[in-house]
Amino acid sequence: MRLTALPAFQDNYIWALQTPDDRAVFVDPGEAGPVLEAAAQGMQPAAVLLTHHHDDHIGGVAELRRQWPRLRVFGPVDERIGLEHEQVADGDRVQLTGFDLSVMAVPGHTRSHIAYFGHNHLFCGDMLFSLGCGRMFEGTPAQMLASLKRLAALPPQTWVCCGHEYTLANAVFARHVDPTNAALQRRQQEALDMRSRSRPTVPAVLANELQCNPFLRTGEAVIRDAVAAHLGQFPADEVDVFAGLRRWKDGFRA
Numbered sequence: 001m002r003l004t005a006l007p008a009f010q011d012n013y014i015w016a017l018q019t020p021d022d023r024a025v026f027v028d029p030g031e032a033g034p035v036l037e038a039a040a041q042g043m044q045p046a047a048v049l050l051t052h053h054h055d056d057h058i059g060g061v062a063e064l065r066r067q068w069p070r071l072r073v074f075g076p077v078d079e080r081i082g083l084e085h086e087q088v089a090d091g092d093r094v095q096l097t098g099f100d101l102s103v104m105a106v107p108g109h110t111r112s113h114i115a116y117f118g119h120n121h122l123f124c125g126d127m128l129f130s131l132g133c134g135r136m137f138e139g140t141p142a143q144m145l146a147s148l149k150r151l152a153a154l155p156p157q158t159w160v161c162c163g164h165e166y167t168l169a170n171a172v173f174a175r176h177v178d179p180t181n182a183a184l185q186r187r188q189q190e191a192l193d194m195r196s197r198s199r200p201t202v203p204a205v206l207a208n209e210l211q212c213n214p215f216l217r218t219g220e221a222v223i224r225d226a227v228a229a230h231l232g233q234f235p236a237d238e239v240d241v242f243a244g245l246r247r248w249k250d251g252f253r254a
Contacts, residue, residue: 001119003159005200006034011165012056013200015123018043019098025049027116027123028163032060036067046096050075050085051125052113057163058083072096078112088114106151108144109134115151121159121203124151129162130204131187132170133215135250141243145218148242152216156207167191167201172254174214177226177245183211218242 006014008031015027016038024043028051029035039045045068050058058075061083065071073085074094088094090105094116101118106127115124126134128151136144151160171188178184187208191201210216217223218241227244228234235241 001121003121003161003203004038005202006038008034009056012163013165013202015161016043017099017119017121021098023098025096025099027051027161028057028125029060029064030056030058032063032067035060035064045071046099047072047074047094049094049101049116049123050081051115051123051127051163052076052110053078053080054110054126057125076112076114090114104150106147108136108139108147111138113147117154117158120155120157121161122151122154122206123161125163127151128160129164129170130160130167130191130202130209131174131184131213132166132249133246136246141246142239144246145239145242148215152206152210154206156210158206159203160206160209161203165200165202168195173249173252174212176252177214177248178222181212183208187212214245215242218245
């Protein structure tokens with residue numbers, strides 16, 4: 001399998017997972033142009049996978065359907081996705097010639113957010129980012145934490161394919177929370193080097209995220225103590241740690 005990150009808008013990525021015979025599934029095409037360009041260079045669209053209803057993740061589908069009227073589109077059960085698609089839910093599988101991906105319900109960023117896992121790749125939309133996680137627009141801290149723990153339990157060598165190029169900004173906050181973490185320092189420098197060469201910082205390896213990403217480490221004393229110092233009180237439990245960390249990030253200015 002070949003993976004390609006197609007830049008869109010200011011900092012989105014549309015992911016293309018491609019078989020050796022050039023068939024590709026495209027994940028979260030917020031705009032059609034990058035997919036059309038990839039198709040012109042030889043990729044043959046096999047399907048579109050949607051993780052959630054936000055327009056920067058689904059906005060290009062209508063135009064793609066005009067180009068390929070029989071293009072299969074998979075997405076969550078959500079009435080806000082105003083286009084015909086094959087609805088999938090937790091435990092379902094997307095099986096196409098050359099592709100087999102399982103569907104995971106990961107509410108938190110939105111109530112109906114899903115992720116796709118297969119071929120050692122996780123397509124997680126705006127749920128999990130390198131060194132960070134999505135904002136809680138609709139979910140609760142308990143839901144978001146449970147979803148992140150579910151993703152964290154995938155095989156350590158999983159490639160984490162998220163929807164935005166946020167790694168450098170996330171690294172600044174993560175270093176503020178956990179300034180002595182050597183693995184995090186290395187990851188920040190790696191990301192700086194990649195961006196200096198106009199390369200994507202993702203996909204990230206899950207094993208590395210488990211060492212560096214504070215939102216995947218809310219059960220560790222160093223993160224709990226940092227949140228306690230920021231809040232001025234000791235968190236009641238791990239959900240409270242996560243909630244405090246997410247609020248801290250929401251208001252953080254470097």
